[in-house]
Amino acid sequence: MKRKPQILNRDGSVYAILGETAHIRCTGEMIPNHGSVSWRRKGYRVGTDPDPFEVLDEKFGTEFVSTLVIPAVQQQDFGTYECFVENEIGRDGAIFHLREEGELTLASIIGSILGLIFTLIILAAAAYWRTIFTTTKSIVDPHPQYL
Structure with a gap:
């Protein structure tokens, strides 16, 4: 063959x-x-x-x-x-x-930037939800009084 x-x-x-x-x-x-x-x-x-x-x-x-x-x-x-x-x-x-060895490639640079953006989005979302939760908790009275 x-x-x-x-x-x-x-x-x-x-x-x-x-x-x-x-x-x-x-x-x-x-x-x-x-x-x-x-x-x-x-x-x-x-x-x-x-x-x-x-x-x-x-x-x-x-x-x-x-x-x-x-x-x-x-x-x-x-x-x-x-x-x-x-x-x-x-x-x-x-x-x-x-x-x-150690040379930065375009893929590693893009991956690093995307990782940073993803981390910032997660941190911003956590801060937003923490603010919402804290504000909502202070508005609601945990011990309502009934007449």
Whole structure:
């Protein structure tokens, strides 16, 4: 049986610390398993000499793992990387983002703002109902006198 290769972990973010080694993994399935895996950044192939990056490829039956190793991550290393896998039947690709550890993303900023707004609404509602309850309690005489 032959079929187009398929990358299984798609469009992920990998976080790294400046000066530390980063590992971006691309995993998938390839039948037959004698194709190739390559990495690109800004349209250029990475992981080949004299590039300081290294590509480690492992194959397990029909499955593969390709790891792009980025030693001593520098500021210019953060960004988008593409993994491509190809055999005689076809080709597949996936995008990975190398992000700086602790980097604020748009989703985390929006989530924080929404959480703050929700908390303020709850506090305002609690203050409102407390005022209503206190005002109503003082109007109603708990010991009515009948004539």
